[in-house]
Amino acid sequence: MAEFGNTFRNTREARGLTLEQVASRTKIGTRFLEAIENEELQRLPGGIFSRGFVRTYAECLNMDVSEALSNFDRLTNYRQPNVLEHFQASTTTRRQPNRTLLPLMIGLLIIVILVFYFATRQSAPSVTIDRSSPAIVGQTDS
Numbered sequence: 626m627a628e629f630g631n632t633f634r635n636t637r638e639a640r641g642l643t644l645e646q647v648a649s650r651t652k653i654g655t656r657f658l659e660a661i662e663n664e665e666l667q668r669l670p671g672g673i674f675s676r677g678f679v680r681t682y683a684e685c686l687n688m689d690v691s692e693a694l695s696n697f698d699r700l701t702n703y704r705q706p707n708v709l710e711h712f713q714a715s716t717t718t719r720r721q722p723n724r725t726l727l728p729l730m731i732g733l734l735i736i737v738i739l740v741f742y743f744a745t746r747q748s749a750p751s752v753t754i755d756r757s758s759p760a761i762v763g764q765t766d767s
Contacts, residue, residue, distance in 0.1 A: 629664055629696050629697070629700055630661060630662045630663055630664035631662075632688070632693075632696075633658075633661055633662050633682060633683075633686065633688075633693075634662040636686045636688055637662075637686055640686060640687075642686075644658050644659065647682065647685055647686075650685050651681045651682060651685050653678050653681060653682065656668070657669055657670075657678055658678075658682060661678065661679060661682060664700070666697075666700065666701055675697070675701070676694060676697065676698075679693055679694060679697045680693070680694060
C-alpha cells in the first residue's frame with residue numbers, strides 16, 4: 626500500500642499541476658495534500674474529513690475515486706459510522722423530555738383556565754324588591 630501517496634503525486638505531476646494549483650481548485654490546504662502524498666495520514670483532520678479530502682483530491686485529478694477511497698480505508702482501517710444507529714439513539718433521547726413535559730403542560734393549562742374562570746366570573750345580578758311602595762298592576766300615569 627506504499628504506492629497510495631505516490632499514486633496521487635505521480636498523477637498530479639503527470640497532469641502538470643502543482644500542489645498550490647490543486648489546493649486552489651479543491652480548497653484543501655497544501656499541508657493536507659502533502660500529507661496524502663507522503664502517506665502521513667495522521668496529519669489529516671481525521672474521520673469523514675480525511676475521506677472527503679481523499680475523495681476531492683482524487684476527483685480533481687480524474688482518478689478512480691472508489692479505488693482511492695478503498696485504498697485509503699484499507700490503509701487507515703477506516704470504518705464508516707452507522708448513521709441509522711445514531712438516528713435511532715438520538716430520537717429516543719429526544720422523545721423522553723416530551724413525555725415528562727406533557728403532564729406539566731396539561732396541568733399548567735388547567736390552572737390558567739381556572740384562574741381565568743374565577744377572575745372573569747360575575748355574580749348573578751341580584752333583584753331587590755322595594756316593599757315600601759306597592760306596585761299597582763295595570764295602572765298607567767295619565
